[in-house]
Amino acid sequence: MTGSELHEALTLPSTLSTVEIVEAKATEYAQKAGFDEDTASQISMVSREAAVNAVLHGNKKAPDKSVRATFSLSPEKLTIQVADEGEGFDPTSVPDPLSPEGLLRPSGRGIFLMRAIMDEVHFRQLSPGAEITLVKHRNRD
């Protein structure tokens, strides 16, 4: 672990290429943070989920709306934020994917996976839009 801090902010279009960019950048930061391969892969996957939500559900692929992704690495934690310019998002509106009827639903696992894999997940309403913050502490798996 180094004492240095890294920070990067990207403004990206509302296209699926953004999903790939966020995933690749999250992988890069997770590796820089020193997480093992499985954990880095999981962090990259849930960052991808956040980007998918922003592009598809938030901005609905609107060409005049952007996705802002920030990646911050401190000695204590990796923080990834993804914000869209859509109509906002209520995380409580997503049905429980572990319920008997939820298990066979083909969608609705993205937020659940973020919460299961990251140490902290925060949602913030913007005007307009929504922001997801994903945090993974470096001193534990």
Next chain:
Amino acid sequence: MSMNVKLRHVGGVTVLDLSGRITLGEGSIGLRDAIRDALAAGSKKILLNVADVNYIDSAGLGELVGAYTSVKNAGGDLKLMNLSKKVKDLLVITKLLTIFDVKENETDAIAAFA
């Protein structure tokens, strides 16, 4: 960045060897098409070999669930085999391991269809 599907038949079972990524877009559509084609060809016993699947996202998990439902609705049986630790962890977290019939290897899986 996408998924490849190879189809073979072993003892009356249709084996789909999946490799690559099952993710939103091409990867998940590829699986959907492969299942649809197998069912259309009359296959009722379908085995997904995910040994070479190195990445699944929630859309990919959704496609696995969709595959399971499609095969069940057609009166068939779908099993998974050769799960990597990464894929198995995801199925454990999402409790999908309680739905899928998962086998360690092809011999066990083929025998379990009998």
